[in-house]
Amino acid sequence: MNLHEYQAKQLLTENGVAVPPGQVCSTADEARSAAEKHFASGARRVVIKAQTHAGGRGKGTFKNGFQGGVKVCQSADQLYEAAQAMLGQVLVTKQTGSDGRLIGKVLIEAASNIKKEFYLAVLLDRALSRPIVMTSSEGGMDIEEVAEEHPEKIVKEAIDPAVGMMPYQARKLSAALGIKGDLINPAAKLLLGVYKVWWECDASLVEINPLCIVETSDRKQALVAVDAKISIDDNALYRHKNIQEMRDLGEEAPLEIEASKFNLNYIKLDGDIACLVNGAGLAMATMDIIQHYGGRPANFLDVGGGASKEQVTAAFKIILSDPNVKAILVNIFGGIMDCNVIATGIVAAVKETGLKLPLVVRLEGNNVKAGLKTLADSGLNLVLATSMADGAEKVVKAVGGR
């Protein structure tokens, strides 16, 4: 589960990590009054940041023509106008697709007087099976590009989960960024706080980009997390009630929310051939084989190992809610699951949904003969396939592919 920037900053603050002073607002009036307070307490500029999980918001465009989901404003009036242009409007970025995201909240912050920018992240190193803290002197940049072009500018420290991150590791990473003197101890404290958020909140990623050295109003230097991104391990959400409440359904595709209610794992894609499969690996492989034969998968859908008739019906309804779908491929390897139960579910679902689209079914495994008989006796207009490859070829042909 992804968090919004303002939620991430809340978790960071709770763990002693400094962030710019700010308020999250849902109306332009609230935004104006927040901005007025920042100006009154001496801020020279105030930033308004549209809250969305999608990356690339700074370079995004609102559907009303307003440019950019992040604006640095010189006055409360200017900020009020920006808030009006953002709130309740749809922002399109390189990550949202053409549908964009509806912006319901903005974060209003006093602009930092930035002297230097760094990159900081905590994530799992799968090969080590340990967390790593990763820093780079190239703050504010796309870290994938830095990794590609200047791998020497990325410094990593693996953490032993038996003892957690030690202060010396935080000092070592800070020193590698060129931080010294007065700032080394505050920097180490900040790094330890960020690691603590990762570990104690069961995050899969905490990313601070940029982490900044700023000059405060009394001309001192301080370290501040100017932007923050946190993703939480879904498997661990059960033990974090406070984080569960941070879920924003507006950021999730409606069909994916509907699927999750039936314990179905559905991910919408751009193609026109829907698939319904049992097992995540087989579901991925089914998408691949559709593409191999020249078609384009419309979704990933895993109905799980013990799908019921109700789940199969719900799965058909979800697939059919995607207007791009022109044909359906059902691919079931019934290991323990009885193929006849699945076949009965398919027949019921097709009748209930009044399916008119071409349907190709590949059934294999436990009690397959009875399952195929149920399909044949149903009188439904469906095409049976003898293998995954046969099924993929037939469904691609049905949508007029090669």
Added chain:
Amino acid sequence: MAILVQPSTKVLIQGITGSFGARHTQLSLEYGSQIVAGVTPGKGGQMFENKVPIFDTVAEAAKQTGATASAIFVPPPFAADAILEAVDAGLALVVCITEGIPVNDMVKVKRAMENKRTRLIGPNCPGIVTPGEGPESRGGCRIGIAPGYIHKKGHIGVVSRSGTLTYEAVWQLTTRGVGQSTCVGIGGDPVNGTSHLDVIKMFDDDPETHGMIMIGEIGGSAEEEAAEWIKKNCRKPVAGFIAGATAPPGRRMGHAGAIVSGGKGTAAAKIAAFKEAGIGVAPTPSDMADTLLKMM
């Protein structure tokens, strides 16, 4: 010989009284596997289906019955504890079927298992099958949730992160009259006990295994590591398939570990590593068995 488990291996089930654990214990008993004990804290002294004694602790179950392997079916919040209890009892093999364990729990488990003699398979895996001599391969050792009847005793080793893709490969082999030595599902989580490479090395050392099918998917770099070793050391033919070529980046495809992030873990990179290592790459998941058989 087969690897990891033999038909004679004595197995205990942690979480034997839960509905999922009970169902698959029953299926393993029908398959002819040596399920000798169950563990459910608080239900010690009872019997499972009048056949299998239940104990409160793994240590006691192992001591009383001689079990050397465990299958874990307990719910995710209790799985890390269950794994480490089995490790503490000194079992040789622990197979964790449970799906949905928090990643940090597994990070701690892996750390605690360093320098221990126990091997962990999984979590979030279908388990292990060493097929037997009987009809529909009965009499073998089935630990986990794989359908027993699709197997056939023979000489091909199968290793995969995915359950259903393992069944697909096994069934392709069996319907072509080709049997398996052992089939191992290592699980779809980002932190697991045993890697593709660990299993490939065991198959390479196993005189009964003559060839292997290795099934991978997007995410991480375990397939690349296995390919690197195979290129330099493996003495037997290996065919492979990588699932997820069409998966969008940044999305988890069902399995917690199946995600392309930061441009890492793509199917294209894994397929390239397979080809570089001389692994026969199946062009589609329908061709896994045929690709291997052509190499043998």
